[in-house]
Amino acid sequence: MKKNLEDYSSFFSNLRPEEVHRLAQVAQEKNYSKGELVFSRGEPGNAVWILKEGRVHLQNVSYDGKVITSCIMIAGDIFCCLPALDGKPYTSDAVVIEPSIVLRIPSDFFRQLARENPRFSNKVMCTFCDRLRDMEGKGCQAFDPAELRMARLLLTLGEKFKGEIPLTRQEMAEIAGLTVETAIRILSQMKKEGIIRSGRKMTKVIAPQKLKERVME
Known part of the structure; x- marks a missing residue:
């Protein structure tokens, strides 16, 4: 992949030039149509995803068949850092809501970047903490009017x-x-x-x- 990675997200701004070059060698750009799945719940968390264009919803289905949307991803958003870091399966379906262009980064390479670059690692952790805080807030508010x-x-x-x-x-x-x-x-x-x-x-x-x-x- 030879595109400018900063066209995808400011998430890459802390990478060194040589890291950007290495990332460009392993990252894959993928196109999805409305209704397709980027990944499904239970699949191995073998990649991190960054949305360049379009919209993707992270969803689960409750025991009574109700769709629950936990996160909305728009251009520039990175998603599924946690499965990539701990190696566990994805916990949601990533449903394409409108035609989308997504960048796929292999989990092993993502973990390597996080180990080698403290500033990048800190950005990953801050992003994860923001998402976790948001999820905790939703849980606390579940019984609000x-x-x-x-x-x-x-x-x-x-x-x-x-x-x-x-x-x-x-x-x-x-x-x-x-x-x-x-x-x-x-x-x-x-x-x-x-x-x-x-x-x-x-x-x-x-x-x-x-x-x-x-x-x-």
């Missing part, structure tokens, strides 16, 4: 996407742990109150302060 969970989600997604949130109501329901009907009801009420503007596959927070006030209550 539905309106509060949706308010938190909209604030998080608004910051992540820097503007319009390109998710359907069903996708937002899957992330918030709500039924689609409940998500639609809450979003419709927020729209009436002038907190959001929404269309078929788009939501934009236009009154973030009102959401923050609800979260802080």
